Amino acid sequence: MKSNFNNSKPAIRSLADLLPGETGRVAKMPADNSVGRRLMDLGLLPDTPIRALRRSPLGDPSVYELRGYRLCLRRADAATIQITLDKLSP
């Protein structure tokens, strides 16, 4: 989906950089290997809105909300997922 309504170029980041409370959209998934396919089967398809909820007390993993449920991912796995950051998020 093209975001023509937004003139500023959306910033591409990794999901691991999404701070608690921030929202974004999945831009690019890792290569079509078994790990990438599994993450996609969990709902992390391109263009999926995703919100970082909080980090574990020890700093890793983090919990995200997407497609109506809460999913925990480790930083190392989240780092393989590219997202565009929602500018409008609080």
Add this chain to the structure above:
Amino acid sequence: MTQLAAARDLSPLRLGLIGSPNSGKTTLFNALTGLRAKVGNYPGVTVERREGSLNLAGRQAVVIDLPGTYSLDPISPDEAVVTQVLAGEIEDVAPPEALIVVADACSLERSLLLITQVLAKEKPTCLVLTMMDELAARGGSLDTQRLEAALGIPVVPVVGHRGQGIRTLRERLTDPEAWSQPQILPPGDRAALSGWVDSVMTACSAQRPAAHALTERIDRVVVHPVLGSLLFLAVMLTFFQLIFAWATPAMDGINEAMGWASEAVRNAVPPGLLADFLADGLIAGVGSVIVFLPQIVLLFALLYLLEDVGYMARAAFVVDRAMARIGLEGRAFVALLSSFACAVPGIMATRTVPSPRDRLVTILVAPLMTCSARLPVYALLIAAFVPAENVIGPIGLQGLVLFGLYFVAPLAAMTVAAVLRRSLLPGEGMPFTLELPSYRMPSLRLWLSQVGGSAWAFVRRAGTIILVASVVLWMLLTFPRTPAPPDLEPEAAAAYALEHSAAGRIGKAIEPAIAPLGFDWKIGVGLLASLAAREVFVSTLAQVYATEDPDASLREAIRADIDPTTGRKIFTPPTVAALLTFFVFALQCTSTIATMARETNSWRWPAFAFGYMLALAYGFAFLARTVTAALI
């Protein structure tokens, strides 16, 4: 009636139940089949096989409860079971003729991805939507008739724990041949799926539910950096306490009851071999099975309660980082912690670990944790040989040794886990993924059936092996029967019989092998007998040394024991150090071996565990002996 129709009515209809964890699949399975599930294993893998029968109007059906999964694209042999069952590739498991997909209505959007993969199997499929009540409570809605039209398959909403919708579902299940099938399959390419999911969600005019407000509020505390950590510690301490201390009265009660039963048999049956067999072999064997039940029931009662409420996923979330250091994940923590009390429930608790590799590593290192059966051995040897002097202030040497023995074990377990994860069982195959479900009121019925099922599975599957092993060990310690010289005291006669039994002979035969550790044949017999359970070491030594009570007089006897050939004491400080170290590492426990065999569905892994732990035990015992000898 045509031949085909006749065949149809004779063989039961096979229905496959597919759904993600937390989808309400187990509740639906129980609602459909009652509590008559047959539980077993699929050949060659650790996946549990559950089937239940269902009486539909005029037609018998079997529901196959397939393991909970988010995807039909397997990335491990265990996950491949689902695809193999669907394809009928497993011997003796006929493939299901029709499929039931179970999905939580609140996360339908995600479940649609699993549904696409199921539809690609091109079997009659129907969708069961659970938690419709929660969807409404959270301000969400969806039109199930429009969803039916969009997907092209029947959709049945249910509220599993209240049984609502089950009747409609049963009516629909009678005739899968008549189910509508999709005109066009959803796109097989994942890149195109996002659009398809959106179009289905729009077509059924789905109003996405608001976040579960209560869950948000509870999570603010439960995964709070400070409060969450404290809660985690408190819950884990409760687990530990439950198995370590609160199970003890029931276990003592069972031991006492077994003692009474033995006594009653001895009173009823004339003295002799039969009485010995019944009292010491059979009843003791049955006792050694059911003595585990208090721990297993208590562990699983708490585990399933917290799982059903939704806390176990949070606990795994909190502790995951620490577990990642040793190559495992958060869900393995409870299993390892429980193994501090007893490896048998600990190994059974690894069922919550979804990755087969992580689960296997956890099973293999669980017996290294300092279980409570090691305590009597430590207590005897420390009381007998470690001087009761204070080292620093009020801290005594005896306490320090016990502390050391306790803490070297988890260090060893962590090291072995890290090594296994990198060498024998490597692979980054599975990303760590964990769903944090919404908090729910647990269902009493589901909870009872889960706890009862675990206890029964232990008795039926591991219990039989434990019973046989106990009887075999009793036979080794009893036969061949050599009449003792008539002038001996009863205790001395028992010692004489034991020395001439098969176990006594094995002890003597292995003496050269254990001599480097300073062990003589008597310790060898004790080690052999301790295979029944580690604490049996103490009572066997009491028998070998012909002492009446295994406490004070045994301590005196082993302190005074002299090697007849060298004239030196057997239990020197280096030998005691070696023996304590040996018990830290060795897998001296038939029950653990049996449980391991059942949970891994093979004898290969228990054999491996026994082997590596024996090697560690021997190596470190030798080291401990050498170092202690050098220090003195």
